Amino acid sequence: MCQLPAHNRLPLCVGCRDELPPNTLACWRCALPLPASGLCPDCQRDPPAFDRVVAPWLYGEYLGYLIQRWKFAGEEDLTALLADLWLARATPDPGIDLLVPVPMHWRRRLARGYNQAELLAAQLAHALPGARLDSRRLARNRATPAQAAMDARARSRNLRGAFTARRPCDNLRIAVVDDVLTTGATAAEAARTLRAAGAAHVEIWCLARTPAPGG
Ligand SMILES: [Zn+2]
Ligand SMILES: [Zn+2]
DSSP: OOSSOOOSSSSOOHHHHHHSOBOOSBBTTTOOBOSSSBOOHHHHHSOOSSSEEEOOEEOOHHHHHHHHHHHHSOOGGGHHHHHHHHHHHOOOOTTOOEEEEOOOOHHHHHHHSSOHHHHHHHHHHHHSTTOEEOTTSEEEOSOOOOOTTOOHHHHHHHHTTOEEESSOOTTOEEEEEOSEESSSHHHHHHHHHHHHTTOSEEEEEOSEEOOOTTO
């Protein structure tokens, strides 16, 4: 990020790494940044379909820059760095059986050439014994319209029925892998689909969490 040599196996120097804000005080369930640890009002009122979110970093300018380059500038080789950042701070459940990346619609995947969530999940599966990558477990039924301009309710309507479980998930403990969690609507819909297919436990693993709008 500082454009100087990293002197490091991975392309990020110690100084730049220290600039990344960790997500320390957050909702136990959805990892929303909070003034103190606990359950956020939304999770108290209406618990989401996932058991918890592991999101060790806050989405901000610097991590945003890395993620944009990774996703949209074709810099697939940033995957090792981002996986390393995740592993450095995350506390994954040791009993996870499957890592399931959030699938992209095939048309979008064709345009980008890769699904970044799948690259991250594959890298994490290497690092975590016992967790197997299954990129085909979830299918994306349709290309959902871009969600950036929608509020939480509109996003969740937009995503209803967006995924199908290709195989039963009886009693499996599954981590759904994505890059950034914003409203959690995509994660919740993926979790709802896997639970309906029999999963015993579904958590969401992502690099970073955005703060609540205006929060
Ligand atoms: Zn630097
Ligand atoms: Zn919450």
